[in-house]
Amino acid sequence: MRPAVAPLALLLAACGADPEAAADLPEPASVQGPAALRRLTAREYRNVIHDVFGEEVAIPWRLEPDVREAGLLGVGAASVSVTPSGLEDYEAAARGIVAQVVSPGRREAWVRCAPAGPTDDACAEATLARVGALLLRRPLEPDELAARVELSRAGATAFGDFHEGLGLGLSSLLLAPSFLFRAELTEPGVPQLTPLSLASRLSFLLWASAPDEALLAAATDGSLGTAEGLDLQVDRLIADPRFLRGVRSLFADLLQLDALDDVRKDEALFPAFDDALVVEAREQTLRTVEQVVDADDDIRTLWTTRQTALTRKLGLVYRQPVAAAEGWQDTRFPEDGPRAGLLTHVSLLSLLAHAGRSSATLRGRFVREVLLCDEIPGPPTNVDFSALEGTAAGPTARDRLTVHMRTPACANCHEAMDPVGLALEQFDALGAFRTEEAGALIDPSGELDGLVFDDAVGLGVALADHPALAPCLVDTVWRAATGRQVEPGEAPLLTWMDARLATSGHSLRALLRDVATSEAFRHVSGPREAAP
Amino acid sequence: MTAWTRRALLRGALGGTTVAVGLPFLEAFVGRGARAAVTAHPLRFGTWSWGCGVNPDRWFPAVTGSDAPFPVELAALTPWRHRLTVLSGFDAKLDGRPNFPHHSGVSALRSGVAPDADHTIPAASLDVLIAGAVGGSTPFRSLDLSATGRRSDTYSWVQAGVANPSDVSPLALYERVFGLAPSGGTGAPDPGLVLRQGVLSAVADDVKRLESRLGSHDRQRLDLYLTSVRQLERQLQLLAEPPDLAACQPTPPGEPDDTGTTLEQAVVTHKALVDVLVMALACDRTRVFNLVFSWGISELRLAGSNISQHQLTHDEPIDGALGYQPEATRFVLAAMDALAYAVERLASVPEGEGTLLDHCILLAHSETSLAKTHDITSLPMLVAGGGNGGLRQGQHLAGNGAPVSRVGLTLLQAMGLPVERWGQGALQTDRPVSDLLA
Numbered sequence: 001m002r003p004a005v006a007p008l009a010l011l012l013a014a015c016g017a018d019p020e021a022a023a024d025l026p027e028p029a030s031v032q033g034p035a036a037l038r039r040l041t042a043r044e045y046r047n048v049i050h051d052v053f054g055e056e057v058a059i060p061w062r063l064e065p066d067v068r069e070a071g072l073l074g075v076g077a078a079s080v081s082v083t084p085s086g087l088e089d090y091e092a093a094a095r096g097i098v099a100q101v102v103s104p105g106r107r108e109a110w111v112r113c114a115p116a117g118p119t120d121d122a123c124a125e126a127t128l129a130r131v132g133a134l135l136l137r138r139p140l141e142p143d144e145l146a147a148r149v150e151l152s153r154a155g156a157t158a159f160g161d162f163h164e165g166l167g168l169g170l171s172s173l174l175l176a177p178s179f180l181f182r183a184e185l186t187e188p189g190v191p192q193l194t195p196l197s198l199a200s201r202l203s204f205l206l207w208a209s210a211p212d213e214a215l216l217a218a219a220t221d222g223s224l225g226t227a228e229g230l231d232l233q234v235d236r237l238i239a240d241p242r243f244l245r246g247v248r249s250l251f252a253d254l255l256q257l258d259a260l261d262d263v264r265k266d267e268a269l270f271p272a273f274d275d276a277l278v279v280e281a282r283e284q285t286l287r288t289v290e291q292v293v294d295a296d297d298d299i300r301t302l303w304t305t306r307q308t309a310l311t312r313k314l315g316l317v318y319r320q321p322v323a324a325a326e327g328w329q330d331t332r333f334p335e336d337g338p339r340a341g342l343l344t345h346v347s348l349l350s351l352l353a354h355a356g357r358s359s360a361t362l363r364g365r366f367v368r369e370v371l372l373c374d375e376i377p378g379p380p381t382n383v384d385f386s387a388l389e390g391t392a393a394g395p396t397a398r399d400r401l402t403v404h405m406r407t408p409a410c411a412n413c414h415e416a417m418d419p420v421g422l423a424l425e426q427f428d429a430l431g432a433f434r435t436e437e438a439g440a441l442i443d444p445s446g447e448l449d450g451l452v453f454d455d456a457v458g459l460g461v462a463l464a465d466h467p468a469l470a471p472c473l474v475d476t477v478w479r480a481a482t483g484r485q486v487e488p489g490e491a492p493l494l495t496w497m498d499a500r501l502a503t504s505g506h507s508l509r510a511l512l513r514d515v516a517t518s519e520a521f522r523h524v525s526g527p528r529e530a531a532p
Numbered sequence: 533m534t535a536w537t538r539r540a541l542l543r544g545a546l547g548g549t550t551v552a553v554g555l556p557f558l559e560a561f562v563g564r565g566a567r568a569a570v571t572a573h574p575l576r577f578g579t580w581s582w583g584c585g586v587n588p589d590r591w592f593p594a595v596t597g598s599d600a601p602f603p604v605e606l607a608a609l610t611p612w613r614h615r616l617t618v619l620s621g622f623d624a625k626l627d628g629r630p631n632f633p634h635h636s637g638v639s640a641l642r643s644g645v646a647p648d649a650d651h652t653i654p655a656a657s658l659d660v661l662i663a664g665a666v667g668g669s670t671p672f673r674s675l676d677l678s679a680t681g682r683r684s685d686t687y688s689w690v691q692a693g694v695a696n697p698s699d700v701s702p703l704a705l706y707e708r709v710f711g712l713a714p715s716g717g718t719g720a721p722d723p724g725l726v727l728r729q730g731v732l733s734a735v736a737d738d739v740k741r742l743e744s745r746l747g748s749h750d751r752q753r754l755d756l757y758l759t760s761v762r763q764l765e766r767q768l769q770l771l772a773e774p775p776d777l778a779a780c781q782p783t784p785p786g787e788p789d790d791t792g793t794t795l796e797q798a799v800v801t802h803k804a805l806v807d808v809l810v811m812a813l814a815c816d817r818t819r820v821f822n823l824v825f826s827w828g829i830s831e832l833r834l835a836g837s838n839i840s841q842h843q844l845t846h847d848e849p850i851d852g853a854l855g856y857q858p859e860a861t862r863f864v865l866a867a868m869d870a871l872a873y874a875v876e877r878l879a880s881v882p883e884g885e886g887t888l889l890d891h892c893i894l895l896a897h898s899e900t901s902l903a904k905t906h907d908i909t910s911l912p913m914l915v916a917g918g919g920n921g922g923l924r925q926g927q928h929l930a931g932n933g934a935p936v937s938r939v940g941l942t943l944l945q946a947m948g949l950p951v952e953r954w955g956q957g958a959l960q961t962d963r964p965v966s967d968l969l970a
Contacts, residue, residue: 065697083694086697144741147734147737172735176734177738357838357839
């Protein structure tokens with residue numbers, strides 16, 4: 001999280017400046033953080049395979065689990081390694097992918113030569129060199145390539161089939177450290193990413209996937225090193241359909257939607273719940289994000305928009321008719337209804353709840369930590385929970401949580417979290433609307449740092465107006481871009497980006513373009529050394 | 533010495549850099565106190581953990597020594613009393629660092645280090661140290677399992693910041709451990725396996741090239757990756773050889789493959805996982821395992837209830853007449869039932885003159901004492917099994933406030949590791965719990 005600085009609005013007021021003037025200032029010089037070695041996240045792994053071999057390739061579901069750090073899997077990726085059981089997963093995944101892509105009908109997509117026989121080193125070499133560069137995001141070293149060609153030949157001889165043999169060489173690329181990890185490299189003594197490392201940073205930020213051949217070419221021919229060449233590539237990447245997929249990946253990570261995989265609800269209490277519902281709930285939210293970004297709307301609209309997309313299955317939980325019997329239908333929540341914005345989506349409501357019960361605390365903490373970048377400390381050491389005994393005193397969550405707010409040790413943090421979460425109490429642990437809990441009327445009113453609201457829709461408006469919302473998004477994008485925590489000295493850089501975002505009409509495209517073309521994005525302090 | 537053990541020793545000797553060869557290895561193989569014995573069964577180490585502790589007054593025996601009757605929350609284990617040591621009074625010492633709820637205690641217990649931030653892994657856990665020493669001769673260094681349905685529920689920590697993910701599906705576990713059928717008993721190597729090893733060899737060469745351009749933080753991570761590559765190479769080689777142990781009779785799990793968040797589901801999953809695990813041990817597929825029955829911040833519920841175990845430990849009133857939280861306590865009793873099942877299954881596999889349990893050291897523990905207050909003094913721990921004759925059994929030992937790391941040090945030594953000192957700060961110790969050893 002960003003170290004505390006005076007809010008931008010105050011700074012600007014103090015200087016008598018306006019945001020537009022601040023945004024026109026050049027990028028401030030900034031400190032740099034270390035380069036990252038990031039293991040591909042499961043999403044990135046899937047995207048790369050799809051980009052290289054085609055969308056229809058099924059990716060085995062079991063990969064070594066990603067780990068969230070500083071709010072993002074994309075930051076945890078710079079800490080994790082590959083454990084023995086994780087490597088088993090990757091090896092099985094590689095074999096599963098290879099079995100699909102060497103089959104007739106699929107292999108034509110990536111094998112562009114006709115083998116002369118079961119063994120054909122020239123065809124194997126040409127194929128592995130081309131595909132290998134896409135997978136490893138750089139040209140293969142001669143011995144690296146030779147080893148794969150040799151493997152392919154040994155396999156082709158053993159199996160009596162060129163493509164089966166080639167599959168072995170490909171397997172070996174899919175297990176290579178330079179595939180599973182994206183290494184950001186610098187030339188010794190130069191605190192700047194190599195062009196190829198910059199190309200990967202760009203494509204993983206904007207596409208959540210590896211560079212394509214054009215981007216790799218721009219890195220190797222030097223054009224990415226020029227301001228015009230960089231602009232050209234960034235604009236191309238943002239204009240590409242893969243950009244929206246990158247945005248989806250960014251928001252899936254930011255909103256922690258991967259955690260939905262572990263969400264279970266009590267079958268007796270929530271008969272509508274099943275695994276398919278969770279998958280569709282996540283997709284609904286990502287489609288909504290896509291709608292907003294595709295239209296280049298103010299990104300803060302995410303928290304107020306009634307525009308969304310539903311399936312009939314989701315419609316049952318939303319109690320909203322969906323005309324399409326199959327698939328997705330773009331639709332709106334009713335204008336006078338209780339829902340608007342992502343916080344009222346089944347995805348976040350069911351994620352931020354227990355299996356049987358909603359949780360105002362989890363929901364409030366999410367808004368504070370994830371959306372506003374506040375730091376909420378954990379419960380105090382040896383907290384006296386006896387204050388919470390006899391919470392049967394009142395039927396609603398508000399009754400129960402009032403105890404927290406009356407207990408001094410708890411109050412500091414719960415006063416920040418609970419009033420926010422209580423605004424969402426009209427949605428149960430699954431995300432279905434309700435007006436009562438245990439027979440008592442639910443009061444969803446409250447306030448967010450001085451902004452008073454009546455209910456969840458009002459919370460969304462207050463959130464969208466909150467001065468910390470957009471800077472927190474900037475922070476998060478920066479963490480995702482660099483794979484690390486914000487460095488203490490980076491506040492001026494991020495404040496500059498805040499101002500640029502504000503004057504762009506809060507356009508996520510503009511923010512990502514600014515990040516991708518910034519000086520800071522292509523500089524690092526050097527390799528990352530272990531803590532002493 | 534049987535053909536099997538000769539082969540195992542040879543594997544150890546050929547293990548190269550990833551296997552500690554020599555006296556510690558031999559000791560681990562035959563076990564402390566059994567060096568002169570004629571039987572030579574591999575010594576196994578396992579952990580078994582449950583979440584949210586116990587009611588100390590109802591769990592710890594009132595007296596120490598060998599005749600201590602088991603109180604009500606240990607009743608399920610009464611049939612195994614003579615095979616267990618109950619440990620009380622071993623504390624997580626934090627050196628003034630915060631007590632991160634459900635984390636600091638287990639971190640002290642498993643890694644000998646008090647963490648300085650929540651949710652962080654400060655150091656390798658003792659099971660990983662043991663697997664590093666004894667796991668190299670089996671296809672799997674360790675098997676890490678959780679009955680909770682979540683792969684992230686694990687206390688098996690490889691190094692700072694890196695955990696071994698848990699297997700949660702009994703069927704997937706079975707496939708993983710036994711799925712690679714031996715090549716028809718003909719002894720002819722499967723060409724596919726040889727080529728898969730070739731794939732891995734090519735990969736290993738890439739690591740060196742990359743490492744030279746990385747900082748130390750990232751080199752350490754690639755070192756672990758390389759260790760994993762080496763392990764998988766060995767695994768492919770070892771799995772190709774059919775197991776020839778009499779007790780090795782794997783059968784696939786019969787239960788429908790489902791996991792979930794109810795206590796009832798966890799009990800079913802746990803049984804199926806234990807059944808596969810016991811066969812994996814009997815077939816010498818691994819010598820180290822970690823099984824999570826329930827997690828610290830446990831989301832397990834009774835079916836139909838809307839309150840999780842963890843929430844109950846904080847919110848449920850203490851029943852005035854009973855003196856404890858009745859609903860939360862049901863989870864403690866269920867955990868001890870499950871542990872009794874695991875012990876019983878280990879004892880059901882004959883090995884030589886004894887059983888698998890005789891050739892095991894099983895550390896069962898929770899991450900707190902009384903969860904309501906996140907108490908991490910007197911962490912509830914049990915050590916089960918004979919340890920190849922190395923362990924004293926059938927007793928209640930009191931630590932009287934000793935650092936919990938003394939238990940970890942004792943078990944490291946009982947497994948034959950040449951470790952004289954373990955833990956950091958107030959948890960650093962060079963004093964094993966000698967009464968735990970035969």
